[in-house]
Amino acid sequence: xxxxxxxxxxxxxxxxxxxxxxxxxxxxxxxxxxxxxxxxxxxxxxxxxxxxxxxxxxxxxxxxxxxxxxxxxxxxxxxxxxxxxxxxxxxxxxxxxxxxxxxxxxxxxxxxxxxxxxxxxxxxxxxxxxxxxxxxxxxxxxxxxxxxxxxxxxxxxxxxxxxxxxxxxxxxxxxxxxxxxxxxxxxxxxxxxxxxxxxxxxxxxxxxxxxxxxxxxxxxxxxxxxxxxxxxxxxxxxxxxxxxxxxxxxxxxxxxxxxxxxxxxxxxxxxxxxxxxxxxxxxxxxxxxxxxxx
Amino acid sequence: xxxxxxxxxxxxxxxxxxxxxxxxxxxxxxxxxxxxxxxxxxxxxxxxxxxxxxxxxxxxxxxxxxxxxxxxxxxxxxxxxxxxxxxxxxxxxxxxxxxxxxxxxxxxxxxxxxxxxxxxxxxxxxxxxxxxxxxxxxxxxxxxxxxxxxxxxxxxxxxxxxxxxxxxxxxxxxxxxxxxxxxxxxxxxxxxxxxxxxxxxxxxxxxxxxxxxxxxxxxxxxxxxxxxxxxxxxxxxxxxxxxxxxxxxxxxxxxxxxxxxxxxxxxxxxxxxxxxxxxxxxxxxxxxxxxxxxxxxxxxxxxxxxxxxxxxxxxxxxxxxxxxxxxxxxxxxxxxxxxxxxxxxxxxxxxxxxxxxxxxxxxxxxxxxxxxxxxxxxxxxxxxxxxxxxxxxxxxxxxxxxxxxxxxxxxxxxxxxxxxxxxxxxxxxxxxxxxxxxxxxxxxxxxxxx
Numbered sequence: 175x176x177x178x179x180x181x182x183x184x185x186x187x188x189x190x191x192x193x194x195x196x197x198x199x200x201x202x203x204x205x206x207x208x209x210x211x212x213x214x215x216x217x218x219x220x221x222x223x224x225x226x227x228x229x230x231x232x233x234x235x236x237x238x239x240x241x242x243x244x245x246x247x248x249x250x251x252x253x254x255x256x257x258x259x260x261x262x263x264x265x266x267x268x269x270x271x272x273x274x275x276x277x278x279x280x281x282x283x284x285x286x287x288x289x290x291x292x293x294x295x296x297x298x299x300x301x302x303x304x305x306x307x308x309x310x311x312x313x314x315x316x317x318x319x320x321x322x323x324x325x326x327x328x329x330x331x332x333x334x335x336x337x338x339x340x341x342x343x344x345x346x347x348x349x350x351x352x353x354x355x356x357x358x359x360x361x362x363x364x365x366x367x368x369x370x371x372x373x374x375x376x377x378x379x380x381x382x383x384x385x386x387x388x389x390x391x392x393x394x395x396x397x398x399x400x401x402x403x404x405x406x407x408x409x410x411x412x413x414x415x416x417x418x419x420x421x422x423x424x425x426x427x428x429x430x431x432x433x434x435x436x437x438x439x440x441x442x443x444x445x446x447x448x449x450x451x452x453x454x455x456x457x458x459x460x461x462x463x464x465x466x467x468x
Numbered sequence: 469x470x471x472x473x474x475x476x477x478x479x480x481x482x483x484x485x486x487x488x489x490x491x492x493x494x495x496x497x498x499x500x501x502x503x504x505x506x507x508x509x510x511x512x513x514x515x516x517x518x519x520x521x522x523x524x525x526x527x528x529x530x531x532x533x534x535x536x537x538x539x540x541x542x543x544x545x546x547x548x549x550x551x552x553x554x555x556x557x558x559x560x561x562x563x564x565x566x567x568x569x570x571x572x573x574x575x576x577x578x579x580x581x582x583x584x585x586x587x588x589x590x591x592x593x594x595x596x597x598x599x600x601x602x603x604x605x606x607x608x609x610x611x612x613x614x615x616x617x618x619x620x621x622x623x624x625x626x627x628x629x630x631x632x633x634x635x636x637x638x639x640x641x642x643x644x645x646x647x648x649x650x651x652x653x654x655x656x657x658x659x660x661x662x663x664x665x666x667x668x669x670x671x672x673x674x675x676x677x678x679x680x681x682x683x684x685x686x687x688x689x690x691x692x693x694x695x696x697x698x699x700x701x702x703x704x705x706x707x708x709x710x711x712x713x714x715x716x717x718x719x720x721x722x723x724x725x726x727x728x729x730x731x732x733x734x735x736x737x738x739x740x741x742x743x744x745x746x747x748x749x750x751x752x753x754x755x756x757x758x759x760x761x762x763x764x765x766x767x768x769x770x771x772x773x774x775x776x777x778x779x780x781x782x783x784x785x786x787x788x789x790x791x792x793x794x795x796x797x798x799x800x801x802x803x804x805x806x807x808x809x810x811x812x813x814x815x816x817x818x819x820x821x822x823x824x825x826x827x828x829x830x831x832x833x834x835x836x837x838x839x840x841x842x843x844x845x846x847x848x849x850x851x852x853x854x855x856x857x858x859x860x861x862x863x864x865x866x867x868x869x870x871x872x873x874x875x876x877x878x879x880x881x882x883x884x885x886x887x888x889x890x891x892x893x894x895x896x897x898x899x900x901x902x903x904x905x906x907x908x909x910x911x912x913x914x915x916x917x918x
Contacts (some may be wrong), residue, residue: 216907216910216911217911218569218572218573218911218914219548219569220548220552220569220570220574221551221552221553221573221575222572222573222574222575222852222912222915223547225910225911225913227910234903240900253788300723300724301726302722304725304726305724305725305726306725306726306727307726307727308726311726322725323723323724324720324722324725325720325881325884326885327496327885330724337544358650393906395735411724412722413874413878414878414881415724415878415881415882415884415885416878416879416885416887416888417878428871429871431541431545432541432545432550432870432871432874433868433870433871433874433904434544434545434569434868434870435868435871435904435907436565437911438907442725453689461593468712
């Protein structure tokens with residue numbers, strides 16, 4: 175039989191938990207509760223009153239084909255940016271782990287982008303990708319009309335995926351590198367002595383042992399890409415052209431804060447919350463099974 | 469000498485301390501402090517700060533603190549959040565698209581009542597009707613004070629025009645088209661530039677052509693208004709722009725392409741555009757050295773009679789729930805900014821126009837508009853007063869107007885990217901815009917616009 179260390183008194187437990195519970199309540203349950211309430215009412219922004227409307231906010235949302243398009247684009251964005259950010263970070267981390275020449279410098283440099291505020295990064299990317307003034311202007315001079323995120327929805331989507339992933343590569347890189355360095359050197363050296371090459375060692379030893387990190391980052395990346403993209407969108411595309419980059423979270427921001435449609439925005443955030451919870455559930459239920467922690 | 473009994477000296481000290489304390493407080497309270505939240509930032513934000521400083525210098529009784537909230541919509545958002553937490557400022561600057569919500573909320577102190585309650589008589593006839601009506605109720609009563617006001621003008625490059633043998637601004641869109649073609653032939657890559665901003669493209673165009681944007685007097689008469697701009701001359705205008713764009717004589721300039729219309733015009737890359745008179749000062753500063761440019765009233769389609777253009781900008785509202793003293797201060801401030809000298813100062817340091825007739829007359833008499841860099845800005849007032857104010861040129865009063873503008877911009881982007889026809893795009897914008905209006909109407913069920 176196992177023995178657990180236990181506190182004798184319940185009130186001590188309650189007391190020690192109280193600050194955390196209070197924080198979670200104030201910054202999560204309370205706002206989420208208010209959003210849930212607003213989602214079922216029509217709220218006047220200046221607080222003049224609200225009327226209960228049942229599921230009206232949700233039914234009108236689900237009846238709007240543009241809303242479903244926004245959901246679709248959000249999923250495309252989440253998958254593409256997570257793959258790009260994780261893939262790039264993994265490659266960089268693998269090479270950094272091999273301690274190629276100068277790795278100490280670029281290990282530090284690769285962490286910096288995460289410290290750059292999203293809007294600042296977005297301003298830089300807007301310039302880089304501007305079809306008439308930026309770096310891409312040269313490309314357009316050679317092939318006119320090749321690149322124009324102001325007119326082409328696809329170009330605009332590519333732009334925000336790259337701008338968003340650029341920032342997240344650093345975050346993923348730190349975790350991948352830490353994960354790789356936790357793998358016992360002896361395993362890799364033994365494989366090397368057995369004659370397996372660099373790629374073979376990566377495939378057979380490092381990547382399988384890295385799966386817990388990959389899983390963790392997958393959950394974090396997908397969750398964050400659902401909720402964290404609006405700073406970049408607001409600066410670069412404002413959801414355009416013609417709604418091509420109007421992701422769910424940006425639509426919530428625009429409808430709620432700019433359009434003053436508090437109830438519509440509240441209903442949308444409930445949908446987004448449920449979607450993120452469902453995706454996280456699926457990942458834990460089905461993906462985690464394939465992961466070996468030991 | 470006997471020392472004073474301890475109890476006596478103690479209480480004397482306490483009494484003294486009380487007196488000093490009270491005196492100190494009285495000195496601090498001698499000026500009633502109140503706040504104004506506005507949505508201007510950067511250079512314009514600092515100029516608002518200057519106006520407030522000027523007010524404070526004339527005042528022994530009140531002290532205003534003017535705080536920038538970053539942008540128009542943030543000023544509204546933050547004031548709403550503050551109002552709901554009962555920490556609102558006394559005065560807030562609200563832009564056109566935020567007006568309908570505030571009017572229906574009852575969260576304000578009507579301008580006329582505020583002034584009357586505090587002993588000021590306001591002659592509302594001093595205000596230009598084109599300016600006042602934008603912020604007034606359907607009955608013409610002003611609920612807030614017009615502050616920073618502008619309208620759209622046509623900007624043109626004299627140097628480029630000289631190259632194609634022209635020396636006057638176009639007055640019709642047909643002329644704009646012909647000149648653009650000539651300029652293109654003369655080697656100019658971007659004769660005329662425009663952007664998706666519906667304020668110039670749709671709202672000003674509709675007003676000067678006497679075309680409605682929505683029924684019920686553009687929404688003034690009731691919350692049941694419906695959008696109609698897919699069936700007016702605005703639809704012809706979009707087709708006209710599309711044709712020019714496809715031909716390569718009209719260009720779209722937005723942040724995402726690398727330069728806005730203002731930047732492109734100032735750099736001499738684009739030779740004609742339409743923008744707010746508020747940009748007049750900026751263009752003066754950023755224009756290429758030696759570039760000769762001028763402004764004119766917006767062109768019309770040939771054969772149209774000109775109606776007055778719409779005012780842009782924002783007005784100042786007194787919010788409900790503040791103290792009597794703060795309202796006295798607010799009234800004094802409103803009185804101060806309506807003085808001709810204040811208007812002259814404001815128009816000098818910004819590109820905004822005076823909002824009262826005496827203010828304009830005062831500046832004109834002083835020769836303000838006779839020489840650069842202010843010469844040309846009087847055309848904005850000509851445009852605003854081009855006709856009697858009609859039910860479609862007094863303004864636009866629609867709920868969720870920012871969302872409707874966004875839907876319209878989205879449709880225009882689809883139209884110019886060739887993914888929708890002009891008809892389909894505008895129909896979609898109207899249909900989606902109407903859904904926003906119905907939702908707004910339901911949110912304020914049982915309420916009437918004043």
